Amino acid sequence: MPGATASIAIVDDDAPVRKALARLLSASSFETKTYASGEEFLNSLRLHTPGCLIVDLQMPEMTGLQLQHHLARSGIKIPTIVITAHDEVGARERCESAGASAYLLKPLQPAAPIAAINAAMGRL
Numbered sequence: 001m002p003g004a005t006a007s008i009a010i011v012d013d014d015a016p017v018r019k020a021l022a023r024l025l026s027a028s029s030f031e032t033k034t035y036a037s038g039e040e041f042l043n044s045l046r047l048h049t050p051g052c053l054i055v056d057l058q059m060p061e062m063t064g065l066q067l068q069h070h071l072a073r074s075g076i077k078i079p080t081i082v083i084t085a086h087d088e089v090g091a092r093e094r095c096e097s098a099g100a101s102a103y104l105l106k107p108l109q110p111a112a113p114i115a116a117i118n119a120a121m122g123r124l
Contacts, residue, residue, distance in 0.1 A: 008117060009050035011035045011067065012083070013059040017106070021054060021113065028114050038062030042070065050078060052117050057084035057091060065091075068098040079120035083108065 008030045012018045018034040025032050033050065035041040039062060041053075055064035062070075064082050071078060082095040085106040092103045101120035104112050 007031045007033065007048070007050040007052075009033050009035060009041060009044070009053045009078075010055075011038060011041045011053065011059075011064070012056040013037060014056070017056070017083075021108075024110055024113065025117075030117070038064070038067040038070070041067070045076065049076070052120050053078045053080045054113060054117075055080060055082055057082050057095065058086055065095055065098060068095065068100065072099060079117075081113065081116045081120060083113075 008025055010018050010021050010025075010032055012021070013036055015036070018036070022032040022034050033044065033048070035044065037059065038055070055067055057064040064084075068080055068082075071080075079101045080099060081102040081104060082100045083104045083106055084091065087105055095103050102116035104116060
């Protein structure tokens, strides 16, 4: 079981998804912070860098893949899990090439994000 100090950032433009993921992860002893956009998340990095990032692939303004590219260009390394409800051809490969630790399809099975976080953070 993860420790209470494992901080997970959830970036998704869909408020019910953010809330459900935060509840699920909190019940598994993860500290969570939620963000409605990639820009909001990037602004938060001045104060805190999370241990892991869960990001929605399709978001307005900045997609999850664009956020991954921005982090890489900035030299910021955060284990990243991409989630999506719209699995497009080649999307998994593009996200993994950009450094994603996992690529999960919505609706998420409760165990999937927890297993992905543990693997991404080296807690198998």
